[in-house]
Amino acid sequence: MSGHGKSMNLTLHVWRQKNAKDKGRFVTYQARSVSPDMSFLEMLDVVNEELTQKGEEPIAFDHDCREGICGTCSIVVNGRPHGPRARTTACQLHMRTFKDGDALVIEPWRARAFQVVKDLIVDRGALDVIIAAGGFVSMQTGSAPDGNAIPVPKTDAELAMDAAACIGCGACVAACPNASAMLFTGAKVSQMALLPQGQPERYLRVRKMVAAMDDAGFGNCTNHGECEAACPKGIKLDVIARMNRDYLKAILMGAEESQGGGVG
C-alpha cells in the first residue's frame, strides 16, 4: 500500500475453455505494468479490460467478496490452489508475492466431481450435496432453548470454530491427488461433533455425509496432507481423523435412520 516496489511484467498461461464440452487449452497473455499492491484478481481484471477493449472475450473466473471469506474464488496458480502464499485465498493474494518476469500458469480446480463450466470456473455443487445430506442440526425454527441453557466449554467452542472456519472453496479437493473432499466433510462433521447441539444426530450424520461424498465422485484419503497445506483457512487434518473415528463408531453401532433421529 505504501507504494513500495516497482511495477512488473508477467507472462500468463491461462486455461481457456468455452464450456463443459469444449476440450480447453492454454493461451498465453502478457500482463504489463502490474503493481505489487494489486490483488491477483485485480491483475486479472486489468488483463480482462485489455481483452475486452480488443474485442476479445475476457477470461471467466469466479470471485465475489474479494476479502477471503465467501470461498468463491478458485484459481490454481503454478500448480497450487489459491497460489503460493499459505493460508491465503486467491483474492487476498497480492502481486508483491511475485517478481518481474515471472511466468504464471493459471488453471481451474481440477477434480472429477468439479466439472469445468467455463475457463477458470468450475461447478462445486457437489459440496452443497454433502451438506444437504446431513451437515446440520435438525431443528425447527422457534424450538430453541435459551442460548445459555447449555453451557459449552470454551475449548470445545474454540475447536468447533476452528473447524467451522471452512469457506467451502474446494481448494482441499483441488490439491488432493485423489480429489478427495475429506477435509471439507470432516470440518463440518467435526464442528457438529464438538458441540452438544450436534450430539443427537452425530453418528447418523457422519454416515450420511460420507455416503454423499462417495456418491458425488470424490476420491478417498490416502494421507498426503496436501489439503491441509492448501486450505486458506488453516483447517487441520485432525478433522479427518475425527470424522474417521466417528464413522467407524457409526458403522460398529450400526447407526440407522431409526436410531439417529430425523437427519434428512
Place this chain on the structure above:
Amino acid sequence: MELKANIPSGPIAQKWSKHRFDMKLVNPANKRKYSVIVVGSGLAGGAGAASMAELGYNVKCFCYQDSARRAHSIAAQGGINASKNYQNDGDSVWRLFYDTVKGGDFRAREANVYRLAELSVNIIDQCVAQGVPFAREYGGTLANRSFGGALVSRTFYARGQTGQQLLLGAYSALMRQVGAGQVKMFPRHEMLELVVIDGRARGIVARDMITGKLETHLADAVVLATGGYGNVFYLATYAKGCNGTAIWRSYKKGAAFANPCYTQIHPTCIPVHGDYQSKLTLMSESLRNDGRIWVPKKAGENRPAHQIPEEERDYYLERKYPTYGNLAPRDISSRAAKQVCDEGRGVGPTGLGVYLDFADSIQRLGAEKIGEKYGNLFEMYERITDEDPYKVPMRIFPASHYTMGGLWVDYNLMSTIPGLLVGGEANFSDHGANRLGASALMQGLADGYFVLPYTVGHYLASTRLDKVDETHPEARAAVAAVDERMKTLLSMKGKRTVTSFHRELGKIMWEHCGMGRNKAGLEQALQKIPALREEFWKNLNVPGSADDLNQSLEMAGRVADFLDLGELMCQDALEREESCGGHFREEYQTAEGEALRDDERFCHVAAWEYAGEGKKPIRNVEPLVFEDVPLQTRSYK
C-alpha cells in the same frame, strides 16, 4: 399511491404478539398447496426460505452465486446484537429499541424497531441450537462485546467471522430443506424481472447464468432478500456481484422505493490505494473496542506514526464525544474522519486516512489477547497492506458499506405490490437514517426466521389467487422485455467497457452523494448521471453472447440499473433538505458541524413511485410518529 403501514394498534410492547394472533393461518395440510419464491440466500433469504419450507410451503430459492453459502452476509465480521442482558449491565428490549431508534436519527418506524429488539433474543437461541460456534466464557456461557452507539455490551460474536457463522447456520437449515425436497435451489440464477399479474406479484424471470436461458418461475408470493445497493459507488465493501437489479426491476413494476439516499459510509475500511482497485475491505467496528482513532494535530505532518509524540496527536473521537469516544456511531465517526482529512490532517500517501492504533491495548492486555480477539482481522489487514498492525497503527478511511434505504414495506414486510415481500437490507424499515453496528445481522435473521414465515402465511390465507402459467401475457411480456434488453446491451459494440462506466458513476456518486452532500453538487450529479447513461446506451462494449456464461453481460445489466438508481438517490438527497444520520446535507448543520434535522418538514419516509420512462418519479410520504421514544437531538457527547 397510498402508503398503509398497517401498524397494529395497542401499546408498542404488545403490537407484535397481538398481530401474531390477528394474522390468518394456513391450515397445515394446505401449506403444501402454496409455493413461494425467495430471491437471495443470505441471512434474510436463506433463513426465510428454510423456515417457510419447515412450515410446509414449497419454496424455490434463487441466488446469483454458485452456492447459497456465498451470499455476502458471510462477510459481516463483528457481531450481532441481542438484548439478552447476559452481562447484567442494564440492557433490555426497551433499551435496544431506544438505542436503535436514536441511532437511526429518528427516521425509522418505531413499531418495526420494537419488534426487531423483541425478536433479537430468539435469534441468538435459534443460532446456538443450530450449532453456531459463538465465542464463550470459560464457564461455558456466551461472551459479549460492545459496539458503536450503545453503552451496554450486547453483541454476540464468533471471532471476526460472525456473519459467516450465522450465514452457515441459515445455510445448513436451508440445505436440510433442500435435502428433504421442500426447497429447490437455483444457484447461478439472476432475477431480471418481476412478473405482476392482476396487480399481484406472481413470479420472476431469471436467467440461468451458465446457459443464458431465460426462465419464468411463478408462485403464490415472491420474497426479495437481495441485499443493498451500495455498489452504486463502485468502490464499496460489498461483494463484486451485489447489485440493485431485483429491487430496481420491482420498483419499475410499482414497488415504492423508500429513502434511497440513506446510505451508510462505514468509518473503518482500508483506504483506497490505486486506480485498478476493485473493492474496499472493511475492518470491523469491533476493533474500536480496543483501538484508538487519531490523526496528527498539525496539518501536513509527515513523520511516521511512532515518531509523533502523544501531545501532538488528536484522538478526535475521544475529544469530541467523551461519553461514547471511539464507539461513536458510524455516521458520526465517518464524518469526523472526513473533517480531519479535509483539514489536511489525514495520514498515508493519499492523505485520506486516519490511524486506528492498538499500541495502548497491546501494552495493557498483551499481543496474545488482542490476537485472540482480532487475529483474523489483523491478518487480513496485513495481507492487503503489507503492514503489521501489531507494530504500526492501521490506516483506515470511510467507505460505502450498507444502504438503509430500500423498497418500502409495511409492518408485514409487504411492498406496495401485493404479494411482493421484502426482507433484510433490501427493505428500508428498521434502521432509519443510520444503522448501528451489529444490527444488520439481527434484522436479516429477524425478518427471515421470525417475521416472513408469519406474514407470508397471512397473505396467502387472506388472498384468493387464480392459477396462472408461463403462457400468461404478463409473463411472456416480462421475458420479452429481458430478452430485448440483453440484445441491446450486446449489440452496441461501442468503445467503453462496463467497468469504465461503473467507475465513473461511482466517482460521481462518491463526490456528490457520499459523506457530504449539498444542493449544487447534487444538481451537478443530476446533470452528469443522465449524460453518462446516454453514453452507456450508445457506447458500451459487451463481448460474447447471451446464450453462454457471460460475466460482462451480467455486469452490464447491473450497471444499467445502477445508473438509474444513482439518479434516484441524488433526487432523494436533493429533496430531503435536512441532515439526518448518514444523509449529511452541508447546508444543514449545527455550529459544531453535527447533523441538523428538520422534524417539522422531514419527519417522514420518502417513498418514490415510478412514473414511467423519462418522467420524474413521484415522491410519496409516510409520516413517522414517535410516541415511545420522543423526538430529540441525538447526542453522543
